Amino acid sequence: MTALSTTPVTSVVCPPWCNVSQSTHLRELRWEGRAVHWSDARTGDGWEIRHTSATDAEGAVVTDASQVYVSTSGGLTLAAAEELALTLLAAYEEVAG
Numbered sequence: 001m002t003a004l005s006t007t008p009v010t011s012v013v014c015p016p017w018c019n020v021s022q023s024t025h026l027r028e029l030r031w032e033g034r035a036v037h038w039s040d041a042r043t044g045d046g047w048e049i050r051h052t053s054a055t056d057a058e059g060a061v062v063t064d065a066s067q068v069y070v071s072t073s074g075g076l077t078l079a080a081a082e083e084l085a086l087t088l089l090a091a092y093e094e095v096a097g
Contacts, residue, residue, distance in 0.1 A: 009057050017094055029057050034065065039094070042087050045080040046073045049087055051095040066095050 012025040018037035025035035034054045042049045047070065054065035068091055076084060 013059055034062050044083045046076050047084045049091050051091045053095050068092060
């Protein structure tokens with residue numbers, strides 16, 4: 001049996017919007033095989049949006065891992081719904097590249 005030689009990953013290249021520490025990413029790579037990049041929360045009147053993407057140990061984007069998370073505290077006014085829709089579109093465009 002031949003042992004595989006792999007070079008340990010010592011840093012992760014993050015998208016500019018990622019707010020996750022390098023030490024957290026390195027733990028994720030060790031345990032899950034991918035680093036999950038989380039955006040800061042964007043908030044408005046009664047809602048919050050965050051988005052994620054992931055990369056593997058080689059830095060390749062895991063295409064099915066991108067997610068957009070939306071939380072609301074209930075019904076929204078029309079103005080808040082419009083602001084949410086515009087922010088959701090901006091978050092989508094940011095994570096989609």
